Amino acid sequence: MNTDLLPLSYINQYAYCPRRFWYMHVEGEMIENAHVARGVASHERVHTEGYATLAAGVVARRSVQVYSHTLGVSGICDLVEEATDGTLTPIEYKQGKRGRWSNDQAQLCAQALCLEEMTGRSVPRGFLFYFGDRRREEVIFTPELRALTADLIQAMQRTVALGEIPPHTTQRARCNGCSLYDVCLPQEMARYCESAKGGER
C-alpha cells in the first residue's frame, strides 16, 4: 500500500477545520473527548450483528480496505453490500445525528470512488447510518458531490505540500466540540495576537 495516500477519513476532518486535519494527520494528535469516545464505541458496535439490514441474496463485507491511486486516498469502509447483480453499496456509520455539513457525504463518496477504481464497476449510491437517530440516509453520488470530494482531497494534498499549519477556523462555534481545543487554544491565541498588535502601536 502506498503510504503517500491520505486517509479518506480525514476528508471529514479537513471539511470541519483544516487546522484540525493538520494536527491529526501531520502532527499525529488524537485527543479523546466524549464526542470521539462515543464515535469509537459506535464503530465498535458496527462490528456486532444487527446493524446491517440485508435483503435476500445481498452479501455484506465489513471493514473493507479501499484505495484510489488516482485520487491519492485510502481507507476502510465500515460495510460494503454486494447485491446479486454485482452492485456495490458502501455504508458508513456515524455517531450523533445528521449535521448540516456535507463532510460525511464526501467521505462516503470517496469510498465509492475508490471502489469504482478498484473494481471497474459504477457505484451509484451509498448510505450513512446515524446512531443518534438510528436513521439510514441514502446518498446519491452526483457529479457535484464527486467534484466536491475531489476538491477536498486536492485541498488536503496542497495543505500537506505547503508544510504550514492552517489558521484557526473562522467558524468558532466548531471549536467548542473539538477534541483538540487544548492543543490548539484558539481563544488564547486570538487574545495573544490582539495584545501583540497592541504592543506594536
Ligand code: SF4
Ligand atoms: S479548536 Fe477550532 S481552530 Fe483549533 S483545530 Fe479545533 S476546530 Fe480547528
